[in-house]
Amino acid sequence: xxxxxxxxxxxxxxxxxxxxxxxxxxxxxxxxxxxxxxxxxxxxxxxxxxxxxxxxxxxxxxxxxxxxxxxxxxxxxxxxxxxxxxxxxxxxxxxxxxxxxxxxxxxxxxxxxxxxxxxxxxxxxxxxxxxxxxxxxxxxxxxxxxxxxxxxxxxxxxxxxxxxxxxxxxxxxxxxxxxxxxxxxxxxxxxxxxxxxxxxxxxxxxxxxxxxxxxxxxxxxxxxxxxxxxxxxxxxxxxxxxxxxxxxxxxxxxxxxxxxxxxxxxxxxxxxxxxxxxxxxxxxxxxxxxxxxxxxxxxxxxxxxxxxxxxxxxxxxxxxxxxxxxxxxxxxxxxxxxxxxxxxxxxxxxxxxxxxxxxxxxxxxxxxxxxxxxxxxxxxxxxxxxxxxxxxxxxxxxxxxxxxxxxxxxxxxxxxxxxxxxxxxxxxxxxxxxxxxxxxxxxxxxxxxxxxx
Amino acid sequence: xxxxxxxxxxxxxxxxxxxxxxxxxxxxxxxxxxxxxxxxxxxxxxxxxxxxxxxxxxxxxxxxxxxxxxxxxxxxxxxxxxxxxxxxxxxxxxxxxxxxxxxxxxxxxxxxxxxxxxxxxxxxxxxxxxxxxxxxxxxxxxxxxxxxxxxxxxxxxxxxxxxxxxxxxxxxxxxxxxxxxxxxxxxxxxxxxxxxxxxxxxxxxxxxxxxxxxxxxxxxxxxxxxxxxxxxxxxxxxxxxxxxxxxxxxxxxxxxxxxxxxxxxxxxxxxxxxxxxxxxxxxxxxxxxxxxxxxxxxxxxxxxxxxxxxxxxxxxxxxxxxxxxxxxxxxxxxxxxxxxxxxxxxxxxxxxxxxxxxxxxxxxxxxxxxxxxxxxxxxxxxxxxxxxxxxxxxxxxxxxxxxxxxxxxxxxxxxxxxxxxxxxxxxxxxxxxxxxxxxxxxxxxxxxxxxxxxxxxxxxxxxxxxxxxxxxxxxxxxxxxx
Numbered sequence: 001x002x003x004x005x006x007x008x009x010x011x012x013x014x015x016x017x018x019x020x021x022x023x024x025x026x027x028x029x030x031x032x033x034x035x036x037x038x039x040x041x042x043x044x045x046x047x048x049x050x051x052x053x054x055x056x057x058x059x060x061x062x063x064x065x066x067x068x069x070x071x072x073x074x075x076x077x078x079x080x081x082x083x084x085x086x087x088x089x090x091x092x093x094x095x096x097x098x099x100x101x102x103x104x105x106x107x108x109x110x111x112x113x114x115x116x117x118x119x120x121x122x123x124x125x126x127x128x129x130x131x132x133x134x135x136x137x138x139x140x141x142x143x144x145x146x147x148x149x150x151x152x153x154x155x156x157x158x159x160x161x162x163x164x165x166x167x168x169x170x171x172x173x174x175x176x177x178x179x180x181x182x183x184x185x186x187x188x189x190x191x192x193x194x195x196x197x198x199x200x201x202x203x204x205x206x207x208x209x210x211x212x213x214x215x216x217x218x219x220x221x222x223x224x225x226x227x228x229x230x231x232x233x234x235x236x237x238x239x240x241x242x243x244x245x246x247x248x249x250x251x252x253x254x255x256x257x258x259x260x261x262x263x264x265x266x267x268x269x270x271x272x273x274x275x276x277x278x279x280x281x282x283x284x285x286x287x288x289x290x291x292x293x294x295x296x297x298x299x300x301x302x303x304x305x306x307x308x309x310x311x312x313x314x315x316x317x318x319x320x321x322x323x324x325x326x327x328x329x330x331x332x333x334x335x336x337x338x339x340x341x342x343x344x345x346x347x348x349x350x351x352x353x354x355x356x357x358x359x360x361x362x363x364x365x366x367x368x369x370x371x372x373x374x375x376x377x378x379x380x381x382x383x384x385x386x387x388x389x390x391x392x393x394x395x396x397x398x399x400x401x402x403x404x405x406x407x408x409x410x411x412x413x414x415x416x417x418x419x420x421x422x423x424x425x426x427x428x429x430x431x432x433x434x435x436x437x438x439x440x441x442x443x444x445x446x447x448x449x450x451x452x453x
Numbered sequence: 454x455x456x457x458x459x460x461x462x463x464x465x466x467x468x469x470x471x472x473x474x475x476x477x478x479x480x481x482x483x484x485x486x487x488x489x490x491x492x493x494x495x496x497x498x499x500x501x502x503x504x505x506x507x508x509x510x511x512x513x514x515x516x517x518x519x520x521x522x523x524x525x526x527x528x529x530x531x532x533x534x535x536x537x538x539x540x541x542x543x544x545x546x547x548x549x550x551x552x553x554x555x556x557x558x559x560x561x562x563x564x565x566x567x568x569x570x571x572x573x574x575x576x577x578x579x580x581x582x583x584x585x586x587x588x589x590x591x592x593x594x595x596x597x598x599x600x601x602x603x604x605x606x607x608x609x610x611x612x613x614x615x616x617x618x619x620x621x622x623x624x625x626x627x628x629x630x631x632x633x634x635x636x637x638x639x640x641x642x643x644x645x646x647x648x649x650x651x652x653x654x655x656x657x658x659x660x661x662x663x664x665x666x667x668x669x670x671x672x673x674x675x676x677x678x679x680x681x682x683x684x685x686x687x688x689x690x691x692x693x694x695x696x697x698x699x700x701x702x703x704x705x706x707x708x709x710x711x712x713x714x715x716x717x718x719x720x721x722x723x724x725x726x727x728x729x730x731x732x733x734x735x736x737x738x739x740x741x742x743x744x745x746x747x748x749x750x751x752x753x754x755x756x757x758x759x760x761x762x763x764x765x766x767x768x769x770x771x772x773x774x775x776x777x778x779x780x781x782x783x784x785x786x787x788x789x790x791x792x793x794x795x796x797x798x799x800x801x802x803x804x805x806x807x808x809x810x811x812x813x814x815x816x817x818x819x820x821x822x823x824x825x826x827x828x829x830x831x832x833x834x835x836x837x838x839x840x841x842x843x844x845x846x847x848x849x850x851x852x853x854x855x856x857x858x859x860x861x862x863x864x865x866x867x868x869x870x871x872x873x874x875x876x877x878x879x880x881x882x883x884x885x886x887x888x889x890x891x892x893x894x895x896x897x898x899x900x901x902x903x904x905x906x907x908x909x910x911x912x913x914x915x916x917x918x919x920x921x922x923x924x925x926x927x928x929x930x931x932x933x934x935x
Binding site for chain 1: 524526834847849850851852853854855856857858859860861862863864865866867868869870871872873874875876877878879
């Protein structure tokens with residue numbers, strides 16, 4: 001047995017040790033998927049670098065760790081989460097706080113918002129809205145052959161469920177705060193399902209934070225259904241410490257004339273891999289995915305985006321930018337797939353990266369696969385450094401070099417940040433990016449618990 | 454108008470393959486199959502020294518441990534490597550009287566292809582090494598070149614006459630362990646061209662190798678080795694054709710180029726193997742490993758290719774930019790029509806400082822063909838000041854074909870600047886309308902647009918080839934444009 005099998009074996013063991021507990025704590029609907037999923041996982045194993053979509057990401061460093069435990073909440077854990085206050089002023093949201101992938105209150109795990117929308121625990125929703133969940137759960141993975149998605153299906157017990165009924169427009173965004181806090185190293189997996197029905201409108205903000213210094217690994221799957229004419233925005237802000245691994249898989253299924261945007265802003269994190277899949281499943285659908293990664297030390301950020309143009313007259317746009325410092329490594333893998341007969345497709349993809357040191361490394365792989373002729377698709381990728389002419393221009397006007405560099409980097413990053421359509425959040429991110437580029441944003445400064453105060 | 458356009462496109466892309474004839478030449482071949490004995494027989498037939506046989510055997514043993522690669526965006530039917538004849542040669546290359554005259558039948562074949570085997574005046578600027586099936590039949594202008602100190606001969610002759618040179622460079626750029634087809638080629642390669650340009654010599658004429666597959670059921674495995682010593686310059690051309698047959702034939706070649714300090718090598722290919730018929734029957738499987746090593750400072754290797762033939766093309770001419778200030782170029786037009794599949798591109802490996810590379814790839818797909826660009830630009834840690842520019846455009850003619858782009862960019866140095874851009878689209882109706890308005894028929898308009906689209910690459914070809922390539926482009930797309 002080689003090392004790779006050894007790692008996979010360990011997770012299989014984790015499953016076998018905990019499956020009874022997981023089953024008891026979750027709804028029959030979720031349980032009905034587990035056996036098939038673990039079968040598929042066993043067949044494929046933890047992806048290594050021979051796997052084309054993980055070519056530039058070495059998972060072994062994080063997966064090769066003995067996570068003895070699958071976290072199950074006990075009441076005492078909730079206190080920390082209760083203390084949590086979001087420090088983005090003027091950001092008025094419907095909040096959900098998840099601790100280690102679980103809903104950390106005893107009551108009101110699932111609550112109703114104005115307009116008949118529901119937000120809350122996935123596990124409870126699976127019982128309360130079993131037909132709606134059954135209609136969508138596990139449907140949008142598009143025959144995905146990522147073993148980690150199957151591992152999530154096999155073991156996840158809870159997560160966030162959001163349902164926006166037909167015609168409802170949520171005025172305030174929904175904010176999901178994922179906290180990781182534990183005294184021991186944990187591997188946690190949660191599973192989210194978001195259903196935005198016909199003509200509905202919603203914005204979701206996801207914030208990922210770590211609150212304690214242990215070694216954490218998160219493997220999250222989010223499935224999103226965007227109905228006809230619906231509009232949907234999801235923004236993910238990642239700010240975790242360097243010992244945390246975060247792997248997210250987001251599957252967005254879009255119906256006719258729908259519009260969906262997905263954003264990933266990665267400020268900190270040891271190993272971050274975001275895979276986002278947009279499936280344009282109806283004419284006139286529109287998608288926009290964007291991402292920003294600012295990494296240093298030994299951080300690694302990998303963005304994997306695929307956009308499937310299955311129907312004619314759809315448009316898609318991808319914009320990913322990043323600045324890599326110290327020994328940081330980055331990867332981008334973008335794929336535009338235009339199916340046969342998806343005529344009049346417009347697709348655009350761009351990835352720009354700046355390397356600040358010789359030890360930083362960027363690998364990028366923008367791909368086009370096109371099986372229809374009446375399309376306009378283009379992509380561009382650059383890896384380089386700050387424009388010397390621009391730097392000189394600023395310096396010649398009396399701005400010192402350090403400040404000039406910051407201004408240019410900020411401008412570079414802002415092109416991505418301006419895609420965020422929640423004003424308070426956009427401003428907050430801009431200031432976080434500025435702090436981050438100045439090197440002022442350490443993990444403690446951004447930690448919202450303010451332990452020292 | 455769209456419909457009419459489609460009709461014209463249909464007509465333009467349904468041209469016939471002009472080089473599909475078969476010459477009835479008596480051949481000497483060995484039985485089908487591949488084994489260590491076959492490798493020994495090939496080596497024996499060519500009277501090779503022991504070190505070359507050892508090289509072949511090592512390669513063969515390594516090949517046995519490998520599996521056919523499946524990563525390309527191609528549908529490759531299973532190839533039975535035991536069902537191929539690995540050595541076939543025209544029985545009488547020279548006439549019996551030993552005067553050095555070549556068999557008139559062979560001469561006729563090459564005349565038909567437009568390749569003069571005699572040193573004629575009107576094509577005096579090109580020296581040709583003509584390879585038929587497994588052997589080189591004639592190399593022209595050998596003497597003229599020898600005066601300048603240039604060695605240009607068939608590979609087998611080079612092994613006999615200049616064993617030290619061959620031994621020194623063989624397998625240094627493409628080792629037999631490189632990939633499945635390189636290993637296969639290293640084991641069974643039969644002939645090819647060898648060229649050595651000594652220090653400070655600027656080759657006075659274009660060198661060229663013409664490959665012709667004639668015999669049935671055979672595979673062609675040739676090997677080209679090009680060495681440009683310090684300050685040398687050479688421009689090298691390669692052309693290929695094959696008869697029309699319902700069976701697929703395998704062509705697995707290896708090309709190695711070495712450029713020393715300040716040397717420049719320009720390598721141009723017009724690949725026109727039989728592409729198969731309209732239903733996708735027959736055609737050549739073209740699996741080629743081409744690689745150049747810019748070993749010296751300020752050296753330059755430039756690849757230009759026009760790919761119109763072959764049922765399947767799997768080909769990535771690459772440059773290893775090892776010397777400081779060395780540069781690599783790749784210009785490609787790949788045309789696929791009917792059932793053809795192409796997965797082609799390049800690799801630019803930046804190792805030395807201030808190395809530069811340019812990639813311009815133009816794909817044109819028509820019919821139900823699939824055309825992929827696959828390229829790697831890798832900048833290593835010490836390649837300070839490396840610069841790359843890549844542009845990959847695809848043009849789609851017809852709604853059943855596909856065009857794909859798979860670029861890989863790996864950058865490990867902060868001073869490197871790497872740019873990649875790609876577009877995919879079809880010929881705009883407004884462009885056609887514009888031409889129509891000025892009295893240019895739709896068919897001509899499409900020809901005009903396609904030619905303009907490919908011009909950037911065609912311009913890089915030597916003059917003799919540029920004319921041929923332009924014609925070829927028109928023929929390949931005949932009946933498909935609109």
